[in-house]
Amino acid sequence: MAILEVSGLKVYFHTRNGVIKAVDDVSFSVDSGETLAIVGESGSGKSVTCYSLLDLLPKPPAKIEGGTALFAGKDLLTCSSDEMRHHRCNDIAVIFQDPMTSLNPFLTIGEQLIEPLIYHPDKNQIQTRGEAKKKAVALLDEVGIIDSQARFDCYPHEFSGGMRQRVMIAMALITEPKLLICDEPTTALDVTIQAQILKLIKKLQETRNVAVIFISHDLGVVAGIADKVLVMCDGTIRETGGTDDIFYRTQNDYTRKLLAAIPEGPKTLPNRAKSDEPLIEVTHLKTYFRNQLNSNNSEENRFVKAVDNVSLEIARGEILGLVGESGSGKSTLGRSILQLAPTTGGSVKFSGQTLTGLNAKQLVPWRRKMQMIFQDPYASLNPRMTVFETLSEPLLYHGIATKKNIARHVRQLMDDVGLSQAQLRKYPHEFSGGQRQRIAIGRAIATKPELIIADEPVSALDVTIQAQILDLILELVERHNLTMMFISHDLSVVRYISDRVMIMNRGVIIEHGDTETLWASPKQRYTKELLAAIPLADPAAERKRIASI
Amino acid sequence: MADAIEGHGSSLWKDAWIKLSKNRLALFGLAVLIMLILTSLLTPLIAPYGYETQNLDMGATAPSLLHWLGTDIFGRDMLTRIMYGGRVSLMVGFIATAVALVIGILWGAIAGFFGGRLDAVMMRIVDVLYALPFMIFIILLMVVFGRNILLLFLAIGAVEWLTMARIVRSQVMALRNQEFVEAANSLGLSQWTIIRRHIIPNTLGPVIVYTTLTIPSVMLLEAFLSFLGLGIQPPESSWGLLINYGVETMEEFPWLLIFPGIALSLTLFALNFLGDGLRDALDPRTSKD
Numbered sequence: 001m002a003i004l005e006v007s008g009l010k011v012y013f014h015t016r017n018g019v020i021k022a023v024d025d026v027s028f029s030v031d032s033g034e035t036l037a038i039v040g041e042s043g044s045g046k047s048v049t050c051y052s053l054l055d056l057l058p059k060p061p062a063k064i065e066g067g068t069a070l071f072a073g074k075d076l077l078t079c080s081s082d083e084m085r086h087h088r089c090n091d092i093a094v095i096f097q098d099p100m101t102s103l104n105p106f107l108t109i110g111e112q113l114i115e116p117l118i119y120h121p122d123k124n125q126i127q128t129r130g131e132a133k134k135k136a137v138a139l140l141d142e143v144g145i146i147d148s149q150a151r152f153d154c155y156p157h158e159f160s161g162g163m164r165q166r167v168m169i170a171m172a173l174i175t176e177p178k179l180l181i182c183d184e185p186t187t188a189l190d191v192t193i194q195a196q197i198l199k200l201i202k203k204l205q206e207t208r209n210v211a212v213i214f215i216s217h218d219l220g221v222v223a224g225i226a227d228k229v230l231v232m233c234d235g236t237i238r239e240t241g242g243t244d245d246i247f248y249r250t251q252n253d254y255t256r257k258l259l260a261a262i263p264e265g266p267k268t269l270p271n272r273a274k275s276d277e278p279l280i281e282v283t284h285l286k287t288y289f290r291n292q293l294n295s296n297n298s299e300e301n302r303f304v305k306a307v308d309n310v311s312l313e314i315a316r317g318e319i320l321g322l323v324g325e326s327g328s329g330k331s332t333l334g335r336s337i338l339q340l341a342p343t344t345g346g347s348v349k350f351s352g353q354t355l356t357g358l359n360a361k362q363l364v365p366w367r368r369k370m371q372m373i374f375q376d377p378y379a380s381l382n383p384r385m386t387v388f389e390t391l392s393e394p395l396l397y398h399g400i401a402t403k404k405n406i407a408r409h410v411r412q413l414m415d416d417v418g419l420s421q422a423q424l425r426k427y428p429h430e431f432s433g434g435q436r437q438r439i440a441i442g443r444a445i446a447t448k449p450e451l452i453i454a455d456e457p458v459s460a461l462d463v464t465i466q467a468q469i470l471d472l473i474l475e476l477v478e479r480h481n482l483t484m485m486f487i488s489h490d491l492s493v494v495r496y497i498s499d500r501v502m503i504m505n506r507g508v509i510i511e512h513g514d515t516e517t518l519w520a521s522p523k524q525r526y527t528k529e530l531l532a533a534i535p536l537a538d539p540a541a542e543r544k545r546i547a548s549i
Numbered sequence: 550m551a552d553a554i555e556g557h558g559s560s561l562w563k564d565a566w567i568k569l570s571k572n573r574l575a576l577f578g579l580a581v582l583i584m585l586i587l588t589s590l591l592t593p594l595i596a597p598y599g600y601e602t603q604n605l606d607m608g609a610t611a612p613s614l615l616h617w618l619g620t621d622i623f624g625r626d627m628l629t630r631i632m633y634g635g636r637v638s639l640m641v642g643f644i645a646t647a648v649a650l651v652i653g654i655l656w657g658a659i660a661g662f663f664g665g666r667l668d669a670v671m672m673r674i675v676d677v678l679y680a681l682p683f684m685i686f687i688i689l690l691m692v693v694f695g696r697n698i699l700l701l702f703l704a705i706g707a708v709e710w711l712t713m714a715r716i717v718r719s720q721v722m723a724l725r726n727q728e729f730v731e732a733a734n735s736l737g738l739s740q741w742t743i744i745r746r747h748i749i750p751n752t753l754g755p756v757i758v759y760t761t762l763t764i765p766s767v768m769l770l771e772a773f774l775s776f777l778g779l780g781i782q783p784p785e786s787s788w789g790l791l792i793n794y795g796v797e798t799m800e801e802f803p804w805l806l807i808f809p810g811i812a813l814s815l816t817l818f819a820l821n822f823l824g825d826g827l828r829d830a831l832d833p834r835t836s837k838d
Contacts, residue, residue: 131732360739368738380728384561384750384833393746394736429831443732 002029003211004053004179009067009077011045011052014060022048022062024235028213030228032178037214037226037243039258041462044435045213045235050181052077054092055084069181085121093172103156109167110136110152116542128496138172143200161326162193166200173204182204183215190489191533196525198225199546201493217462219262220535223247223543231255243539261467261536263496266516278313279451279483280337285310285346287329287336306332308507309346309480314451317483319477321498321515323491323530329507330487334453337485338370339363352453368398373443375456381428387414387439388424394395394446409446416479417442418472434465438472445476452477453485458493470497491534495519503527561750565830574825581819588589596633598626612804619804621794627804630786631812634835637787638813640701641771649705650760653713658744658752660714661721672718675711683708691779701780705767716759722750752830761824765817788813 004400011023023045024148040046051057051074066227069076076087092339095104104112114132127135133152136262143166156164165185176326182201186194192255205212222229222243231239231254239252250256283394288303306329314320324330335341337348339355346363347356350366358366374380381390391410395401401409411421417438428436444452454473460467477484488494494501495515502512503526511524523529536542557791569575590593597617611617618627660671687704694700724730725748733743774780781787788809795806829835 114608168591169645335731338735340731360737364737367735370735372732374728374734375734376728380732382733382747384831386833388558389560393738397738397742418608429834440732443736447736534691540595 002031003072004213005029005068005070006049006053007068009052009069010065010363011057011062012065013062021235023052025067026230026232026235026237027067028228028230028237028240030179030213032211033209033213034227035157035205035206035225036228036230037216037222038230038233039216039219039222041217041258041464043234043296044232046232047183048235049232050183050213050215051093054088054181055081056093056094082121089116089121090125090175091177092179092181093175093177095165095168095172095180095182095185098188099161099168100188102168103164104149107154108153108252109159111152113152113171113174134297135171136174138527139165139174141237142166142204143170143173144196145170146508161189162197165189165197169200171196172209176188176208177210177211179211181213181215185215186221187216191491192325192529194535195546197534201225201294202546218535219258219463219537220542223537223539224535231258239419241318246428247539257464259537261463263467263470263492264537266495266519277316279316280312280314280485281349282310282312282337283347283349285333285336286340286344287332288344288425289295303490305329305345305507306341307336307343310507310509311346312502312509312512314483314485314497316450316483317481318499320535321494321501322485322487322503322504323489323494324504324532325489327506328504330504331455333504334372334455334485334487338372338453339366340372343440357537368394368447369449370451370453371446371447371449373437373441373452373454373457376460377433377440378428378460380401380440381410383428384524386425386427387431390428390439391442394443396449399445413442413458417447417475432465433461434469437461437465437469441469441472441476445480445482448480449482451483451485453487455487456489457486459488459490466493473497491530502531561831565827566838568830568835569720569826572826572830574822575830578819578822578824578826580822581815585635585638585816585819588632589639592632592636596629598629600668601625611802614806618808620804621805622798622802627791627808630791631788631809634692634786634788634809635792635812637643637698637781637785638768638771638789638814640698641705641787642768642816644702645705645709645767646760646764648702649709649713649763650747650756652706652757653710653715654749654752656710657714657717658721658748660727662740662744663791664722664725667717672715676713678708679711685784687779696779698781701771701774705739705770705774709763710766713756713763716755720755724748754828757824757828757831761820762829764820765813768813768816 004116006029007027009023009026010021011018012334013022014243028036028527038046038049043476048062050117052062052064052232053071055076055470064077067077071087071091073081076084077089103109108132113136117127117132117135118129120126137148145151145163145166156167159167163164169186172206178495185201189197198221201212204210214222214225216221226243229239229241229243229479230237231246231252233254238254239246239250246255247259285307286305286309287307288305290303309332312320322330322333332341336343339348339358343356349355349369353366355363355366385393386409391413392401392406395406395409396403408490410424414421414424419442421436423431428439431439441457457473458469471492473484476482486494486497498514498515501518502509502523503518504510505526511518511522512541518527519531522531532548536545610620618631620626621630621703631696656675660668685707690700690704691786718784724768733747738746768787771780771787772793775782775787775790776793781790790807791809792813795809797805
């Protein structure tokens, strides 16, 4: 018998602007030892589905309108809050997306781990501190925390992102749940760490025979870990079935669209670099930050070397991909080239003119020629400026348009990035993530720049939107003769878009080459690891890949 | 929509006004405030009596047709005194708060935006001024410059801007690392343009709320100073002062407390309604309709 059986679940949000059907008639079941993946884009209702099972939704505005969720024969949707507490403490555990915010920074991880044991609501099950600690340390060992006895008393900030996610998994498992809900558990992690965490979840599931509900937007990840897949869109089920059925014998159009949107496989576009004439020459560039955590360190450790002695050239018209994991210094390198971060040494030349050492005023005419696209379309637009104002600011400031003809220029930009002109008066919050990124791109191309540095421009977007934005970028690069540096942690996206790729690690460029050459024969060990860690949206291949790690 | 096509687009302030004009409570607040201000301006023309006129035979009479709001123990007409008092109270409230607003926002925005050593120096100055005992500060000012109502505004404003500066600074520090500020930087906008266009408009929410709280507290501060003999003196009056005297005679002559109290409360309500309305109106994320 299935451990969890959900049928006809309906969750509606009653807002001022009407009723939103977040989850509409969703049914599924999970067995012990089985993994069900719920796949969907943002707003599809995949998280709401799971949170409603644990009564974790804000009510109001959320309201459960119908359905049942039988957990070992008992309905979770109608049980009292005491029973729900009992379930949360004993049977069902959740791992959240962001390991940075889901641990309390003021308590040691040990304290947080044993909390559910020593403050158990059921008096008979309360354990002593000693027992609980013994159990917690053993579990930390199991999830791969080295030197667990000593790490027990560390605070969350002393762990890296991947380690924190391991701690979160230990926290979820300490009550020995029968059902584990993972809400995008690896989305905030680097690919190499993601691979380790996925493997850990899989292993723990096998040894403990728990049922897992795995919420994800990433079909590559799902292909490797899931037994069954549920595809959701707009609160409804689009397709459900075994993993192989979903991937190899796709029935539904939406699923097909999702699968088609994944950038995968070798680069198909021709190389774009038109000449060998470099637009950007970077020589021995260094950007150091003062190390603020331990100021009385030795000379060696006083600085964080975000960019350490990097030299590179970008030819006119080419798209250079810059790949690295978090903390590799790739964003700082981009900002240093644009003179947005203060450089410590070396030089940056823009079509022959040295930019390093110019003051803010001298830089203004050059700023016009190089622009940036940012990662987070929610943070990169001023929330109190309409689209019209946002787009007209660079045009007016650089004297490209006058007050008289500004409207024509702005409308032209809206057309360029594929937005309707009727939306000019709207504010950023009235747009979706993809549309906002279009506005940000419009702002970047407004000054008719020659160079654009795009810092993870599609990382915050859903796959289908991601594909559209990538195509928009390619189209604009073509039409406006742009040169681009494309910074990303996502190797598949970089492979799709770039002519040449550089791999960055700890502030240093460790390998570079033409995209396909690099993919075919990576030389450095780190590059090989990175390439091996990419999840593939092909269940058979993905299972083989995970097994080989 | 025609606007946008014509090319003027819309701006935060225009949209804010449209939204505000749909908010009945806020409009009511605005109307009450305008009425109070107009009354204060016209007081010398429309007040029924002179503010010094005493009529000792009519000492402390209850409201009547002759004296709508009664008289105080010296037989001065309360309506007249409240009208004259309103001139002082509103002036203190608005001018001192405006002083605090301007200095506080600029100081906080500059310190927070540039950070580093400049921030450290500017905020230490704020700390020193915070630490200075307020009473001693005011008394010193009074001793040096003599008693002067303008000085009262300055003195109160000089104290109230400190908190404003701190609020704005913390807001700005959170804002300055936002990507839209970096985007503005990469467009080559000058620092001042960035502060003016991108930073300050995004700090308005808490600033407006704090302002609506500051105005009444400034009015009461004036009453406190006047009570100590440092502000204005009878026969001139202010609402705070009237309330203070009203409290002393509350049991025998309640109208001496009630009417100035009503005047002050009315102002507070109006300010709060308007403040809430403004805060919502200036935040595009609250819906337009």
